[in-house]
Amino acid sequence: MPELPEVETTAVALAADVLGRRILAVEKLDHPPMIEDLDPSTFAARVRGRRIEAVTRRAKWILIRLDEGLTLAVHLRMTGILRAAPASEAPDTHTHLVLGLDDGSRIFFRDSRKFGRVRLLDAAGLAQLDAAHGIEPLSEAFSAEALEAILHGRRTRLKPLLLDQTQVAGIGNIYADEALHEARLHPLRPADSLEPDEVKRLHQSVRSVLERGVRRKARYWDGPVRAHEDFDEFAVYDRAGEPCKTCGTAIARITVAQRGTHFCPGCQPER
DNA sequence: CATTACCTGCAA
DNA sequence: TTGCAGGTAATG
Numbered sequence: 068m069p070e071l072p073e074v075e076t077t078a079v080a081l082a083a084d085v086l087g088r089r090i091l092a093v094e095k096l097d098h099p100p101m102i103e104d105l106d107p108s109t110f111a112a113r114v115r116g117r118r119i120e121a122v123t124r125r126a127k128w129i130l131i132r133l134d135e136g137l138t139l140a141v142h143l144r145m146t147g148i149l150r151a152a153p154a155s156e157a158p159d160t161h162t163h164l165v166l167g168l169d170d171g172s173r174i175f176f177r178d179s180r181k182f183g184r185v186r187l188l189d190a191a192g193l194a195q196l197d198a199a200h201g202i203e204p205l206s207e208a209f210s211a212e213a214l215e216a217i218l219h220g221r222r223t224r225l226k227p228l229l230l231d232q233t234q235v236a237g238i239g240n241i242y243a244d245e246a247l248h249e250a251r252l253h254p255l256r257p258a259d260s261l262e263p264d265e266v267k268r269l270h271q272s273v274r275s276v277l278e279r280g281v282r283r284k285a286r287y288w289d290g291p292v293r294a295h296e297d298f299d300e301f302a303v304y305d306r307a308g309e310p311c312k313t314c315g316t317a318i319a320r321i322t323v324a325q326r327g328t329h330f331c332p333g334c335q336p337e338r
Numbered sequence: 339c340a341t342t343a344c345c346t347g348c349a350a
Numbered sequence: 351t352t353g354c355a356g357g358t359a360a361t362g
Contacts, residue, residue: 068356100344127357144357146346161346180345182357223339232358240356325341328355 069127069143071204072280077149078129079285081174082122084151089118090133095158095165101178102164103186113187114139114166117152120159124201126236130193140186140194143174147183149176195332201234205281209235211270218258218266226254230274238273242302244329245276248267248303253335254321254328302328 069077093111102110117133124130129149131139141149152158155157164176164185176183188196201217202209217234226233229243238246249256251274252265263267283300302312307320307329309315315331 070357095360142357144344145355178345179347180356182345186357231355326339 068239068241069147070239070242070280071124071127071277071283072242073215074127074129074143074237075124075281076284077143078122079125081129081131081149081151082083085122085131085168085174087119087129087171088172089116091116091167092112093165094167094173096163098163098181101185101297103184104185106296110113110187112184113137113145119168125197125203126232127239128196135304136190138188140188140193140196142184143178143183144181144182147176147178149174151175163223165278181222190205191236199249200232200236204237207279209270211267212230214270214329215263217267224255224323225252225258225259225269226326226328228258230324231267235273240328241277241301241328242273242280244304248270248272248330248335249276251334252335254323254330255337305329305332 091173092115093107096107098110099107105113114133115119117135117137118135119131120134121132125297127142129141129143131141133139141147143149152173152175154173156173156255158165158175159177162175162177163181166174168174176185184309186192186196214235218228221228223231225247226243229238230240244254246269250268252261252269303318306318309318310316311318311331311333314331314333316331318329319332320328322329
């Protein structure tokens with residue numbers, strides 16, 4: 068599932084392929100609800116002729132900056148894949164948006180579950196998207212003190228808090244479980260119950276699991292990863308019943324805020 | 339705060 | 351054949 072590391076890597080890879088290209092036409096758009104707030108023909112008309120000036124990331128949004136002050140914002144949700152495709156490649160049935168570029172290559176947005184979304188934003192819309200999201204966990208601003216301020220006075224459990232995009236941006240179900248495990252914190256701990264050293268551990272673990280994720284995905288983009296690296300990708304996610312690598316206790320799986328939540332009862336005691 | 343809708347692939 | 355997977359918006 069695309070979370071911050073996957074979205075970041077997608078943006079970097081796309082930038083390398085499409086920077087400076089001009090969009091000639093929307094060549095396919097067979098799932099109109101994918102485009103938010105615009106009908107397909109208006110979307111096509113506004114996008115046609117625009118030059119791609121930058122591709123960046125904010126939270127789990129890929130931001131394709133166009134000329135004339137427009138930004139194409141793409142959210143992959145669960146199953147979205149955004150990439151540049153060579154002129155020779157034909158889109159498959161799950162590719163619902165195709166943008167033709169001036170060098171013959173194309174941008175494919177493939178999404179089997181059709182949860183993905185596209186917004187065409189002006190400056191105000193972009194500012195709104197930015198304001199709707201919390202701090203970037205890989206930014207300088209994300210200090211232990213900043214995390215403490217987010218945790219302070221909130222009775223929410225740690226797991227839902229980490230998933231709340233308005234507080235910390237970009238963490239999803241997988242990396243939330245991984246960060247809590249590395250910090251040795253139970254997912255149901257109330258946010259405002261953490262001791263100072265626990266806040267520091269969580270701050271460090273959020274950064275490190277995301278940084279490792281970005282590095283791993285970047286490597287994956289360049290070629291096949293080694294088998295053991297694939298196997299060891301996560302410590303707790305999707306490992307219910309398997310022994311914890313640290314203490315040997317069987318990894319548990321519970322439901323928290325409607326999400327599958329994996330943790331080690333040995334390393335992450337309830338209290 | 340919790341629940342449901344949005345979708346489809348895939349495992350049970 | 352059923353139900354689960356999960357990001358987010360909309361809705362009780």
